[in-house]
Amino acid sequence: MSFESIEDAGDPRLVDYRDLTDVALRRVMEPAGGLYIAESAKVLTRALAAGHRVRSVLVQDKWRADAERLLAGRDVPVYVVDAAVAEGLTGYAVHRGILAAMHRPALAPAAELLAASRLVVVLEDIVDHTNVGAIFRAAAGLGADAVLISPRCADPLYRRSVRVSMGTVFQVPWTRLPEWPAAAGVLHGAGFDIAALALAEGAVALDDYAASGPGKVALVLGAEGDGLSRAALEAADTVVTIPMAGGVDSLNVAAASAVALWELRRR
Incomplete structure (x- = not known):
């Protein structure tokens, strides 16, 4: 690795970090496939463990030792800046140590992930990045085999999603599905029972559904509201609901995902 001290936020070497939305980063075509930002040493550690490649790293001097440890033996430029330059560059106070511009990996075909799975989560149009990150964390902790997302779902590699997930977006396999009903064809073709978690007349209680022993389950979750x-x-194939008490009719989608995954995995 090479350390390069930079005092000017306008330096062209810092272009990957300058006032770019993550949507814009997805469209950066050099390198082909786009970029995403990994924020904090823990997130970068998990990204590297997943085999993702680093394009460059931005760090303040007090976290230089962390960069040396994480990137030992890698041919990566490390740009060292002070706090004022970092904030002026990114547009927010950088207090998690390390920012890394990462090469975005190609997504696997949905059929490939489903072939090796028995319990998957499907996210339909969930646009809140915090919820997406929290659902990935639940999926990782409670044993889901993969996450599949709709075309309009928020990007799991958006920096807030990555941060909330504690980097688990790198350990849970994920990819995008087509729109319905084509998505149902993909899931049914792989032998999955599609269980939609929703408040609906005639919905089956989650514990009853889990007790029925479906072999392969695709748990479908929708946006808040x-x-x-x-x-x-x-x-x-089935609409399922979480039985509630205390006059509460539903949970936040991330909390609901954890409850449902625990019940399905437990059975």
């Missing part, structure tokens, strides 16, 4: 689309509900 709007919930699942009509197309998703029509594609489902």
